[in-house]
Amino acid sequence: RKEVEQDPGPFNVPEGATVAFNCTYSNSASQSFFWYRQDCRKEPKLLMSVYSSGNEDGRFTAQLNRASQYISLLIRDSKLSDSATYLCVVNMDNTDKLIFGTGTRLQVFP
């Protein structure tokens, strides 16, 4: 089983749609979780950290389910500018090592 697994997509959604991505991780001892965003031919950038109680940042909501070892990202009211690859990122054992999923590609169309 991969350490961090994501559906690669692509998810093609119209503007205004709500879309959700899931990610599963293999190490039950993982402590820190993040969603990063990577635009085509650009560097990854932090979108949001994921907290145990779930957290929201504008149109973005992240949830963590420790029992099932999955993380989700919900995007409401999708914009064209949301088109990117969303990387699920997990830290193992509070080391410097972040494990990146292969990303889920989102394409928002007019």
Add this chain to the structure above:
Amino acid sequence: DTAVSQTPKYLVTQMGNDKSIKCEQNLGHDTMYWYKQDSKKFLKIMFSYNNKELIINETVPNRFSPKSPDKAHLNLHINSLELGDSAVYFCASSRLGGGLETQYFGPGTRLLVL
């Protein structure tokens, strides 16, 4: 003001050559990293340095040698380049180690080995 910068942005070279990539961060961070993103877009850590000290060496071939002259710089030297080294190499930094802090990435160096 660029937070994490890398040079060169593009690097095209022949097999067997030796090349270096430089990275600098002006964020005052203690920890710096090198990542490799291959053609399948899989991003994998190679090295991590904390205040010039090697913390992570992720079973990378010893043709790859990182050097950190000070905590604001982490360079990557690659000897005897191979076709499989073709990838995008990202430098990153974070305020602290431990994987709890946001990592800020440089723009990447696109390496093509012919």
